[in-house]
Amino acid sequence: MENWLQQFAEHRERLPGAQQPQIRALREESIQRVADAGLPTLRDEDWRYTSLQPLGRREFKLSEAVSPSLEAADLEAFRFPELDTWQMVFVDGQFMPGLSKIEDLPDGVIVHDLASWLVDENREALMLRNEANVLASLNTAFMVDGAVIRTRENVIVEKPLHLIFITTAREGSFMVVPRIDLRTGANSEIRVVENFVAMGAAQSLTNTLTNIVAGENSRIEYYHLQEESKEAWHLANIFVDQKQDSRVIGHSVSLGAALARVDFHINLDAAGGENILNGLYMGKDRQHTDHHILIEHLSPHTRSEQRFKGIMDGASRGVFNGKVVVHEGAQKIEAVQSNRNLLLSDQAEVDTKPELEIYADDVKCAHGATVGQLNEDELFYLRSRGIGEEKARALLTWAFADDVISRMALDPIRQTLEKKLAGEFSRTEQFDDIRDLV
Amino acid sequence: MENRQPMLEINNLHVTVDGKEILKGLDLIVNKGEIHAIMGPNGSGKSTLAYVLSGKEGYEVTAGNLLFEGKDLLEFSPEERAREGIFLAFQYPVEIPGVNNAYMLKAALNAQRKHRGLEELDAMEFMALVKEKVKLVQLKDDLLQRSVNEGFSGGEKKRNEIFQMAVLEPKLAILDETDSGLDIDALKIVAEGVNALRSPERSMIMITHYQRLLNYIEPDFVHVLADGRIIKSGGKDLALELEKRGYDWVREEAA
Numbered sequence: 001m002e003n004w005l006q007q008f009a010e011h012r013e014r015l016p017g018a019q020q021p022q023i024r025a026l027r028e029e030s031i032q033r034v035a036d037a038g039l040p041t042l043r044d045e046d047w048r049y050t051s052l053q054p055l056g057r058r059e060f061k062l063s064e065a066v067s068p069s070l071e072a073a074d075l076e077a078f079r080f081p082e083l084d085t086w087q088m089v090f091v092d093g094q095f096m097p098g099l100s101k102i103e104d105l106p107d108g109v110i111v112h113d114l115a116s117w118l119v120d121e122n123r124e125a126l127m128l129r130n131e132a133n134v135l136a137s138l139n140t141a142f143m144v145d146g147a148v149i150r151t152r153e154n155v156i157v158e159k160p161l162h163l164i165f166i167t168t169a170r171e172g173s174f175m176v177v178p179r180i181d182l183r184t185g186a187n188s189e190i191r192v193v194e195n196f197v198a199m200g201a202a203q204s205l206t207n208t209l210t211n212i213v214a215g216e217n218s219r220i221e222y223y224h225l226q227e228e229s230k231e232a233w234h235l236a237n238i239f240v241d242q243k244q245d246s247r248v249i250g251h252s253v254s255l256g257a258a259l260a261r262v263d264f265h266i267n268l269d270a271a272g273g274e275n276i277l278n279g280l281y282m283g284k285d286r287q288h289t290d291h292h293i294l295i296e297h298l299s300p301h302t303r304s305e306q307r308f309k310g311i312m313d314g315a316s317r318g319v320f321n322g323k324v325v326v327h328e329g330a331q332k333i334e335a336v337q338s339n340r341n342l343l344l345s346d347q348a349e350v351d352t353k354p355e356l357e358i359y360a361d362d363v364k365c366a367h368g369a370t371v372g373q374l375n376e377d378e379l380f381y382l383r384s385r386g387i388g389e390e391k392a393r394a395l396l397t398w399a400f401a402d403d404v405i406s407r408m409a410l411d412p413i414r415q416t417l418e419k420k421l422a423g424e425f426s427r428t429e430q431f432d433d434i435r436d437l438v
Numbered sequence: 439m440e441n442r443q444p445m446l447e448i449n450n451l452h453v454t455v456d457g458k459e460i461l462k463g464l465d466l467i468v469n470k471g472e473i474h475a476i477m478g479p480n481g482s483g484k485s486t487l488a489y490v491l492s493g494k495e496g497y498e499v500t501a502g503n504l505l506f507e508g509k510d511l512l513e514f515s516p517e518e519r520a521r522e523g524i525f526l527a528f529q530y531p532v533e534i535p536g537v538n539n540a541y542m543l544k545a546a547l548n549a550q551r552k553h554r555g556l557e558e559l560d561a562m563e564f565m566a567l568v569k570e571k572v573k574l575v576q577l578k579d580d581l582l583q584r585s586v587n588e589g590f591s592g593g594e595k596k597r598n599e600i601f602q603m604a605v606l607e608p609k610l611a612i613l614d615e616t617d618s619g620l621d622i623d624a625l626k627i628v629a630e631g632v633n634a635l636r637s638p639e640r641s642m643i644m645i646t647h648y649q650r651l652l653n654y655i656e657p658d659f660v661h662v663l664a665d666g667r668i669i670k671s672g673g674k675d676l677a678l679e680l681e682k683r684g685y686d687w688v689r690e691e692a693a
Binding site: 375376377378380381382383384385386387388389391392395396398399400402403 | 492493494495515516517519520521525526528531532534535536537542543545546547549550553585586602606
């Protein structure tokens with residue numbers, strides 16, 4: 001904590017927007033909130049299973065100007081084959097215009113880097129909604145770069161926007177603080193892919209925040225793909241406000257990082273809003289991954305759906321907490337929530353807690369959570385056909401995971417992830433044609 | 439039965455499940471090309487025999503031995519037994535959500551071919567084979583592209599088992615209550631499929647509760663399994679007699 005306050009004092013004059021009184025005040029206010037509240041502890045209900053205490057003990061230096069020797073070719077590994085996208089690349093937290101492709105955007109679409117947006121006083125203010133969330137406050141205090149995205153009404157953005165956040169293996173521990181601010185106009189449509197990747201064993205702390213306001217009858221497909229280095233910490237807050245008849249589909253895939261914590265805060269503000277979240281988290285060795293989801297049905301005729309699956313191997317630990325709140329007067333609600341977990345080793349652990357809080361009487365809600373192992377009968381069936389035990393296990397694990405991946409609308413992302421997962425599940429068996437026959 | 443080469447020899451087989459002895463000294467010899475029907479009342483150990491032959495966990499062999507083409511089966515894992523040529527058509531085929539039927543079968547066939555030193559089939563060759571075999575059991579093409587047995591009717595599941603058997607071409611097929619739960623039309627289709635797979639090179643063990651199946655698939659031998667042992671063996675007429683008189687008289691005779 002001391003370390004952060006000290007770093008803030010060091011950086012306050014250099015952070016983007018330091019010359020803007022409003023932004024300056026906002027940052028000061030946020031760091032004060034961090035100082036007052038302190039990091040959450042295991043005594044906080046929302047942090048019962050995930051300790052941030054080691055964070056306080058380690059010195060993550062705010063990543064400043066970097067001189068990455070990255071070239072376009074280095075990015076190939078992070079792109080999705082055959083997916084034509086607009087692209088913004090961030091290296092150790094900084095926007096890299098030379099590696100990005102956001103020129104010649106169609107009319108009615110704004111995609112801008114955050115740092116220069118904050119500096120320009122003519123820009124529309126960012127959406128700020130910190131609430132009582134310390135990590136969100138920490139993000140606001142330190143936000144260095146990121147993306148501001150706007151769609152005008154009736155604009156359909158054909159190509160997805162791919163945001164690639166790369167951390168590199170530098171000396172020492174460092175912190176990157178991205179912020180994404182997305183607002184869609186009425187009847188517009190956009191797909192945004194946030195992709196957190198690493199080159200080498202980066203000892204990074206990513207504290208990212210995404211603010212989404214889905215305009216009336218707009219459509220957003222949002223991807224949060226976390227493949228940080230196994231040494232890294234990944235903390236993410238995603239706030240979504242949905243206006244009337246808007247539809248937001250989110251996919252969260254968490255594969256990397258020593259510790260990952262992803263929080264979704266969804267407000268269904270107006271009738272007709274629909275929110276669908278799919279999630280897959282996987283852990284090996286001593287990885288720790290935690291998803292917290294809060295869905296607030298604030299208005300009648302809103303619908304939400306969360307389907308999360310976890311696969312925990314080694315001595316990893318998975319945490320899922322999904323809370324659906326149906327507020328008073330919010331009638332005709334449909335809410336579905338499921339969390340299924342597969343334990344592949346005796347040392348792996350899962351803590352799952354689906355919660356419903358309902359203050360209306362005309363609602364349709366269903367939730368459930370399971371934690372189990374691979375089904376022995378299924379395993380025996382495959383083996384009795386001649387399929388080796390390792391492959392049979394990998395196949396069943398793959399099938400479990402693919403149920404989530406297969407709901408992704410962008411095929412190249414789906415395919416890339418499927419290949420990656422197949423590689424994760426089996427070292428010796430080939431899966432390259434797993435989809436060919438489907 | 440010109441070539442009396444033993445395919446499977448079971449000697450004095452004792453099997454325990456959860457500490458309870460189910461098979462209590464079972465003897466059986468199945469020669470190449472023969473079809474044996476094993477009948478018996480519920481709880482006599484019929485399914486235990488099927489599982490122990492295919493290597494399911496939890497079936498402890500406490501005495502006796504199992505030889506397949508002279509090799510000790512108990513040394514083999516389930517997948518090795520399959521690759522050696524043993525096929526079990528399950529009484530209750532499991533549904534495996536997310537695992538594509540055709541993909542599973544191709545992986546199985548290629549694992550078996552590799553084991554036998556044969557070239558693996560590519561997707562094209564495999565699909566050609568599948569198109570030919572699927573006719574045998576009149577299984578709809580779209581079922582092949584679905585998850586294994588998921589949402590299949592009872593009859594479709596059983597036909598899928600026989601279809602898999604047709605593709606894998608085992609040396610020894612064990613049909614565990616393949617007839618149970620089938621209406622007469624479905625039973626005829628399954629039986630035709632099985633009959634089409636009869637060959638002097640292939641042996642079969644049909645485990646059944648009902649004589650009805652044997653009207654459509656004619657066995658060379660019929661055995662009565664009761665209390666963990668084969669207590670009577672005979673030709674196909676024995677099945678008719680069992681149908682008429684039940685099992686008690688055999689038990690009394692054996693006692």
